Amino acid sequence: MVEEYLGKAGYHVIRAENGAGGLALHAREPVDVVILDLMLPDGDGLDICRQIRARSESPILMLTARGDPMDRVVGLEMGADDYLPKPFEPRELLARLRAILRRTRPAKGGSKPDVLRYGRLEIDRGAHEVRLDGAPCPLTSYQFALLLALAEHAGRVMSRDALLDTVKGEQFEAFDRSIDVHISRIRAAIEDDPKKPRRVITMRGSGYVFAKAQD
DSSP states (O other), rough: HHHHHHHTTTOOOOSSSSSSHHHHHHHOOOOOOOEEEOOOEEEEHHHHHHHHHHHOOEEEEEEEOOOOHHHHHHHHHHTTTTEESSSSSSHHHHHHHHHHHHHOOOSSSSOOOOOOEEETTTEETTTTTTETTTEEOOHHHHHHHHHHHHHTTTSSOOOOOHHHHHHHOOEEEEEETHHHHHHHHHHHHOSTTSSSOEEEEEEEETEEESSSSOO
């Protein structure tokens, strides 16, 4: 159903019947985004997510029928960029897929600087890369987009809803706590001490702010 719907929307879709086939297909075929069901006939989709992320930065959109929110949190921790619970409207899948592609494909035109520099931290739009002291920081495409949104509004408090709206392009769940998981991962990658963040700061009850002045 997903293959047929996305094909009619103009996307070229390659499909695997199980996790092993998906890993083999991903290893030999370049893809713009992976749509990964957690319920697989030959294993756990979370493990497949982990294996893909260990060798590739391909964006991953998880599909899950599980009711436990911890499954989604674990998936995001393992490197998935977004998730969509089943059953879902095909139009929402398409909207989320387009949002991921907007974040990962280079922007055309515009006069924004290619590299934002804040002290020892660099955010490179063109390379879609974050560097601390010149060394790349391991972030997913969603986390890169989230950090970029914060950095573009440095010094300004952004609520979770505002961040979701900016990064995803449209409002989704108002109480989507997955954004906190992503912030935690960003801090682990860019902060000297993630438990005492000085770059991405929590404003209790309001949201997050990216510090303008950094060492």
